[in-house]
Amino acid sequence: MGERLIELKEVKKSYGNVFAVGGVNMHVDGGEVVGLLGDNGAGKSTLIKILSGVVRPTSGEILVRGQTVHGWNAGKSRDAGIETVFQDRALAVQQTIVRNIFMGREITTAFGLLDVAKQRSEAERLMREIGFTSKVFSPDSIVGQLSGGERQGVAIARAIYNKADLIILDEPTTALSLTETEKVFRFVRNVRESGRSILFIGHNIHHVFDIAERFVVLDRGRVALEITKAEVGSAERLIGFMEHVAHPTGANPLDQAQNEAAR
Numbered sequence: 001m002g003e004r005l006i007e008l009k010e011v012k013k014s015y016g017n018v019f020a021v022g023g024v025n026m027h028v029d030g031g032e033v034v035g036l037l038g039d040n041g042a043g044k045s046t047l048i049k050i051l052s053g054v055v056r057p058t059s060g061e062i063l064v065r066g067q068t069v070h071g072w073n074a075g076k077s078r079d080a081g082i083e084t085v086f087q088d089r090a091l092a093v094q095q096t097i098v099r100n101i102f103m104g105r106e107i108t109t110a111f112g113l114l115d116v117a118k119q120r121s122e123a124e125r126l127m128r129e130i131g132f133t134s135k136v137f138s139p140d141s142i143v144g145q146l147s148g149g150e151r152q153g154v155a156i157a158r159a160i161y162n163k164a165d166l167i168i169l170d171e172p173t174t175a176l177s178l179t180e181t182e183k184v185f186r187f188v189r190n191v192r193e194s195g196r197s198i199l200f201i202g203h204n205i206h207h208v209f210d211i212a213e214r215f216v217v218l219d220r221g222r223v224a225l226e227i228t229k230a231e232v233g234s235a236e237r238l239i240g241f242m243e244h245v246a247h248p249t250g251a252n253p254l255d256q257a258q259n260e261a262a263r
């Protein structure tokens with residue numbers, strides 16, 4: 001496992017007297033895929049908005065590679081190598097793949113002109129790197145004509161071009177079919193192979209279970225559970241643990257899991 005990329009200490013965000021995030025401690029290391037889970041309103045989106053610097057925490061500490069960063073904002077988040085693919089406003093669908101990847105950070109020639117050839121070849125390289133295998137794919141394809149999974153791929157390619165060390169995906173597979181979800185998983189695996197980290201937010205525990213190695217479960221703005229895939233063993237058991245955390249009854253299944261692991 002790589003270095004500690006990002007760490008949150010007692011991070012809180014309140015809206016009026018409601019804590020959307022109420023004292024979260026979590027971290028993401030280099031080269032790992034972390035699944036962020038939790039019910040509607042648990043605080044997942046608020047937490048990633050804090051990580052991407054678009055929402056300022058009310059209090060708490062944010063550390064990048066072990067160093068506390070003061071005055072955390074979108075610029076500092078980008079400097080830290082964090083790129084977020086927001087579900088709703090991710091792409092310009094009327095534009096080409098190339099335009100979408102380089103939007104706002106175009107490659108120019110020494111004369112300040114758009115370097116169309118360089119952008120095309122760079123787009124092709126990025127799409128290959130993340131595992132784009134569609135036969136119809138060309139950097140000049142219009143994004144609106146791509147499938148949902150392929151669109152996520154374009155957004156991921158853009159994040160890689162922006163030199164992301166940590167790519168945050170907010171519910172990337174929620175609206176997708178199984179085949180499209182598989183495409184997103186392939187992209188995520190390739191990103192991980194390249195040593196980058198992914199924070200994967202999802203509703204479907206089976207999806208998140210497949211792709212992540214460690215799980216952080218939020219419940220009413222707090223971390224209710226943090227567990228590795230090796231510790232939990234199966235998606236069904238993870239669901240059981242989450243139910244226990246939300247409605248504790250009887251013996252704690254986590255104790256049982258730890259006993260089994262110790263044996």
Ligand SMILES: Nc1ncnc2c1ncn2[C@@H]1O[C@H](COP(=O)(O)OP(=O)(O)OP(=O)(O)O)[C@@H](O)[C@H]1O
Nearest residue numbers: 015019020021038039040041042043044045046047
């Ligand atoms: N801008 C805001 N103003 C007031 N309350 C907010 C704001 N943003 C979020 N909240 C509240 O904070 C809580 C956490 O919301 P958040 O969107 O982070 O949850 P979530 O885990 O992403 O949920 P979902 O799974 O539905 O996307 C909710 O109760 C929500 O109503």
Ligand SMILES: [Mg+2]
Nearest residue numbers: 041044045046
């Ligand atoms: Mg959300």
